[in-house]
Structures are given as structure tokens and as C-alpha cells.
Amino acid sequence: MKVAVIGAGFAGLAAAVDLQERRHQVTLLERRGVLGGRATSYRDAVSGEDVDNGTHLMVGAYAATFDLLRRAGAEDLLIFQDDLHIDYVDDRGWSALDCPPLAAPLHLLAGLLSLRLPWAVRWQALRLWMAVRFGKPPLGMTLAEYLRRNGQGPDARRLLWDPLATAILNETPERAAAVLFYNVYREAFLTRRDASRLVFLRRGYAELHERVARYFQHRGGVLRRRALAETIPIEGGRVCGVRYLQRAETRDEIRQGKDAVAGFVDADAVVAAVPWNAVPPLVPEALRAQPPFAGLARLGGSPIVSVEMWLDRVVVDRPMAGLRDSEMEWVFDKGSIYGRTGPPQHLAFIVSAARRSAERSNQELVASAEASLRRYFPAMAGAAVTRSLVLREADATFASDPEAEAVRPGPVTPVRGLYLAGDWTATGLPATIEGAVRSGLAAARAAEAG
Numbered sequence: 001m002k003v004a005v006i007g008a009g010f011a012g013l014a015a016a017v018d019l020q021e022r023r024h025q026v027t028l029l030e031r032r033g034v035l036g037g038r039a040t041s042y043r044d045a046v047s048g049e050d051v052d053n054g055t056h057l058m059v060g061a062y063a064a065t066f067d068l069l070r071r072a073g074a075e076d077l078l079i080f081q082d083d084l085h086i087d088y089v090d091d092r093g094w095s096a097l098d099c100p101p102l103a104a105p106l107h108l109l110a111g112l113l114s115l116r117l118p119w120a121v122r123w124q125a126l127r128l129w130m131a132v133r134f135g136k137p138p139l140g141m142t143l144a145e146y147l148r149r150n151g152q153g154p155d156a157r158r159l160l161w162d163p164l165a166t167a168i169l170n171e172t173p174e175r176a177a178a179v180l181f182y183n184v185y186r187e188a189f190l191t192r193r194d195a196s197r198l199v200f201l202r203r204g205y206a207e208l209h210e211r212v213a214r215y216f217q218h219r220g221g222v223l224r225r226r227a228l229a230e231t232i233p234i235e236g237g238r239v240c241g242v243r244y245l246q247r248a249e250t251r252d253e254i255r256q257g258k259d260a261v262a263g264f265v266d267a268d269a270v271v272a273a274v275p276w277n278a279v280p281p282l283v284p285e286a287l288r289a290q291p292p293f294a295g296l297a298r299l300g301g302s303p304i305v306s307v308e309m310w311l312d313r314v315v316v317d318r319p320m321a322g323l324r325d326s327e328m329e330w331v332f333d334k335g336s337i338y339g340r341t342g343p344p345q346h347l348a349f350i351v352s353a354a355r356r357s358a359e360r361s362n363q364e365l366v367a368s369a370e371a372s373l374r375r376y377f378p379a380m381a382g383a384a385v386t387r388s389l390v391l392r393e394a395d396a397t398f399a400s401d402p403e404a405e406a407v408r409p410g411p412v413t414p415v416r417g418l419y420l421a422g423d424w425t426a427t428g429l430p431a432t433i434e435g436a437v438r439s440g441l442a443a444a445r446a447a448e449a450g
Helices: 010-021 063-071 106-114 119-134 143-149 154-169 178-189 205-218 251-255 294-298 362-376 378-382 402-407 433-449
Strands: 002-006 025-030 041-043 050-052 078-080 085-090 093-098 198-201 222-225 227-231 241-246 261-266 269-272 301-311 320-323 330-333 345-351 385-398 418-420
Touching: 002 010, 002 241, 010 025, 010 063, 010 205, 010 269, 010 433, 025 205, 025 227, 041 205, 050 205, 063 205, 063 433, 093 106, 106 119, 119 154, 119 178, 143 154, 143 178, 154 178, 178 402, 198 205, 205 222, 269 433, 294 402, 301 362, 320 362, 330 362, 345 362, 362 378, 362 385, 418 433
Parallel strands: 002 025, 002 269, 025 222, 085 320, 269 418
Antiparallel strands: 041 050, 078 198, 085 093, 227 241, 241 261, 301 345, 301 385, 320 330, 330 345
């Protein structure tokens, strides 16, 4: 079977690799020169270090993702925590969720004892654990409502659930679909101990995608970069390929102003692994008002803002930390994660569901990040910021509200041979790398089944 996959993010790469391994003829079209979609990176020209378009964490529950990376020979880029450990800092000092090596979910319950919390909050956390473990999925309600119904007070939300949920869902509890948090909680905390541990990358995400792409090409797959998919022609109710525009690929071609060339990939099946708002323009206009394409207009986006900062000395003394009561929610020591010690220290600050922060100027955001350092890290007193970057992703993820759950489509469409993939499809998970990989695999299996 000849298959065209549009989009070389995690979903598209997962679909392409899976189909190629099953001996189908696969052509992968990516509109940009860099791979990875909404989880990529680039090499900073000044520092020479990788800069992610937002720091994307993985957890040990990402079984499909790790299986893909193992097959592609990219496991060496992963750094696994032994057990879940998250440091938090506020005006009272440091505290940590430090889970011991006990069977799940005892590891989480013991870890909550290590975190500086009022005993009332610990009891409320136990109540929520009982609700997730034994209760029904909270369909059709927001996370804020689910937390309220299960007795989670203001302190429990501020100290535990709001920071964690906003980071996982890229949405505030007042907007987010409770069932997505419920599903993640069950997979990460209630299945096995190592499912909750954090996983970092030794390099930027672009290197990870390049490894997977090389594996795909080594097995005979065709990758076309800077190939802008324009339409998916449909004849007799079935796809027949993809029309695309091949733009200049190399630096020399770009400098010389080489004209784009129209191209066509003949295919028995097409997997559209692109953002939700990029799908309708690919299909004939008559189909855009029909499900599932019409429902995609009801999916919105949620932004992420990140601030990359370099200091003239080491100020943050751990790989990551949660910054309570701060606009900047998390800080990561990217230099140490990448294996570098000493100054200059490369830090990355993250703001999820950043609707308000996204409207602020770069200068204001950098000042906010610097203020967080001066507030919580005494070593910042004599330090200086030597360089900073601000990155905004307006539609970093789909807005994971209850209404979105009702319209997220599966991989199969009414058009024969056309399949959908992406973390925004009906995976049961929020917009995560694991959700994207699972969606790509589901689309590949659906395409193979015909």
C-alpha cells in the first residue's frame, strides 16, 4: 500500500514509522525544514545550545513513545528519574514531592508526606486519590468542579492540583476537562511506580526527531522537507494522493530564490497529522461542513510562553523547580540537563495556559522571570542576566475543555483512505507527546485495516 503522511511531528513520525515497518511504501511530507511540529527545538546561534519551543516533559507512563524511540535507536537521549521527585519553592522555603521506591500507589501517598503541606491538605489529597481510584470518569465537567465535588479546598488547589494540572493540561482547572486529568492521574500514579517519574532529554527535541527520521529513511521511507501540502484530491469518495508545493530546501537554494515546484504523491491512503485547524483547508470545500471536519472549528488553542535566560553564574542548584505564587510557574536548568556544568547558566521558564502572559512585552516577561529568581534564589543577588529570549506559542495545544472532548475525532473519516492523527484527536489524553504517538499508531492501524 502506498501511504502519504502529512506532518512530521510525533504523530506523523509514529504513523510513518509504523507503516514503513509493516512494509508499506510511505512518503512523509513536512512543510518546514525542521521536524517536530509543536515540540521541536533549534540551535541558538549565540550560545550554541539547543532551545526548545517550550520545555516539553515526558513521564514514565509514555510506553508508546519510548517504544518508538527504542526502535529508532534514540533511547540514549532520555534521562529517567529513579523515582518521581519534584522540588517546589515559595516564600517559606523549599519542599519536595519525593516518592520512595514503593509499589504504586503507595509511592505517591508516601511522597505526599515529604511535601510540606497542612495535614488538612494531605487528607484532601487522599480523598481525591480515592475518587480517582474507585470513582467513575468525570465526564462533561471542568476540573475545578471535580475538585470541588471531591472536597479539595483552596490550599489543596494552590499547593498541589492547580500547578500540576495546568502544566499537564495547558489549561486552568476552571476551563479544563476533568476527565483528562483523571485519565493522566490513573496512568501516571495508579499503575506502576516508574510510570510517574519524569523523563528529560539530553538534547533538544529536534535531535530526537532527526533520529526517528533517519530510522524511517533507513528502512526505505521517503521524507520530503519544506513540502507544503495543499490539497488531498478525492475521486469517487476515496483519496488518491496529496498535491504539495516543494519549496527550496538547502541554504543555497533559499539564497538563490529557487522557485517552488508543484508536486504530487500518489497514495492509497493519506494520514493528516497536522494541527486541527490545518485539516479543513486540505479537503474539498464540500466536505468542510460535514463531520468530523466541521467540528474542528470548535477546537480552540491554548498558549504557552517560555523565557530562555542565560546568567553569568550558577544560581539555580537543581534541574527543575516549581515556583509557587509566581507568574513563571517552572524553571529548568537546561545547561545541566544537557550535561554542562558551570556558567553561563542556561535557564528556561515556562508559563502554561498563558493567555495573560502572552499579551505582555518581552521586556516585561524577562523582568518577571528575573524577579522570580531574585525572590527565591539568594545566589541571584550578585548575578547578572547576559542574554534572554522569549518564545510564544499561541496555539501550543488545543484548549482541553469539556466541549472539546465532545468533538475530538477518531482516526477514521467518512472519506475512504483518509485518516487523522494528532494529540488533538480522541486519545483520552490531553495534548501530550504520548497522545500524539498513540494517535499516529491508531491512524496507521486504521489505514492498514482499510
